[in-house]
Amino acid sequence: MTDLLVIVGALAVGSFVKGVTGTGLPQVAVPVMAAFLGVERAVIIMSIPGVVSNLWLVVNHVKSASQSRHLLNLLFTGVIGAVVGTVALTTVDGRLLSLVLAALILVYVVLRVAAPRLHVSRRASFWLSPPIGLAAGALQGSTGISGPLLATYIHSLRLTPGAYVFSLSALFGVFSVAQVATLAGLGAYSTELLLEGLLALVPVAAFLVPGVRLGKLLDPAVFGRVVLAFLGVAAGVLVWQGLAG
Numbered sequence: 001m002t003d004l005l006v007i008v009g010a011l012a013v014g015s016f017v018k019g020v021t022g023t024g025l026p027q028v029a030v031p032v033m034a035a036f037l038g039v040e041r042a043v044i045i046m047s048i049p050g051v052v053s054n055l056w057l058v059v060n061h062v063k064s065a066s067q068s069r070h071l072l073n074l075l076f077t078g079v080i081g082a083v084v085g086t087v088a089l090t091t092v093d094g095r096l097l098s099l100v101l102a103a104l105i106l107v108y109v110v111l112r113v114a115a116p117r118l119h120v121s122r123r124a125s126f127w128l129s130p131p132i133g134l135a136a137g138a139l140q141g142s143t144g145i146s147g148p149l150l151a152t153y154i155h156s157l158r159l160t161p162g163a164y165v166f167s168l169s170a171l172f173g174v175f176s177v178a179q180v181a182t183l184a185g186l187g188a189y190s191t192e193l194l195l196e197g198l199l200a201l202v203p204v205a206a207f208l209v210p211g212v213r214l215g216k217l218l219d220p221a222v223f224g225r226v227v228l229a230f231l232g233v234a235a236g237v238l239v240w241q242g243l244a245g
Contacts (some may be wrong), residue, residue: 003036011049011203018053019211020218021227022165023147023172025053025204027234030145031241044188047180048197049204054173057165060212064162069122071167073129074150075174078137082178085141086186098242101139101148105235108152109228119158128153133171140175141182147172148234151227161223165215 010032017024026046033042120128132153140146147168154167183189218226 007033007036008203011200012207015053015204015207016211017230018057019208019213020215021151021223021230022057022168022215023151024230026050026145027147027237029200031237041193044183044193045197045200047176047183048194049200050176051173051180052201053204053208054169054176056208057169057212058173061162061166061169064160064166065170067160067163068167068170069157069159070125070129071170073126074133074136074171076133077130078133078140078171078175079178081134081137081139082141082175083137083182085138086179086182088138088142095242098238102235102238102242105148105152105231105238108156109232109235112156112228120153120156125157136171137175137178140172141179146175148231148238151234152231155224155227155231161215161218161220164223164227 007029010029011025014025014028017028030039030042030046033045037045132149136146136150136153139149150168150171154164159167215223
């Protein structure tokens with residue numbers, strides 16, 4: 001019973017953070033669930049709430065779609081990466097990935113704090129988007145967590161809060177669909193796992209909505225600081241995961 005309460009709590013906290021910032025659900029929920037259920041099972045279960053929550057956020061922020069940048073480049077290579085990463089789910093070295101990703105995020109956070117005007121230009125983002133999408137898709141497929149990498153990159157583009165959340169949600173949504181399709185093709189969904197994935201939607205739906213409402217009330221400058229703070233915490237968690245193994 002205690003295990004279940006901890007998992008539900010992680011889903012609730014992750015969903016609220018995702019509602020505010022557009023990311024956070026898998027970063028919070030997958031590690032906690034993996035501690036009780038194993039990484040593979042946790043990733044498979046969370047794939048279903050991933051599709052639903054991101055679709056809901058896309059619909060809620062669709063008015064900001066025109067302000068996003070190079071989404072198609074990210075999406076195309078991201079889908080390829082998601083398929084490859086899902087196939088490699090049981091063979092990838094998660095600890096090494098966690099440490100490398102944490103290092104990249106920390107470098108960005110430090111640079112952003114030291115140089116607040118730091119951003120990726122439109123021309124640079126055109127060339128950076130494909131490899132970032134490929135790497136993020138591979139992370140999504142293999143670990144269920146691509147948020148820290150994508151959130152860091154999208155944050156560097158200096159989009160409005162609405163465009164930021166829309167971009168992340170659109171990317172996560174497409175990656176999640178590719179992941180679910182690949183898992184289904186591999187026969188990974190048992191009746192029990194499908195039921196657990198659907199049940200996970202209950203706390204996700206309950207806490208995602210108030211998170212979205214709070215996110216829309218935040219001033220853009222405050223929103224940016226909240227995202228930076230989240231990235232710093234995410235990097236710390238990744239370091240812990242990489243070292244603790």
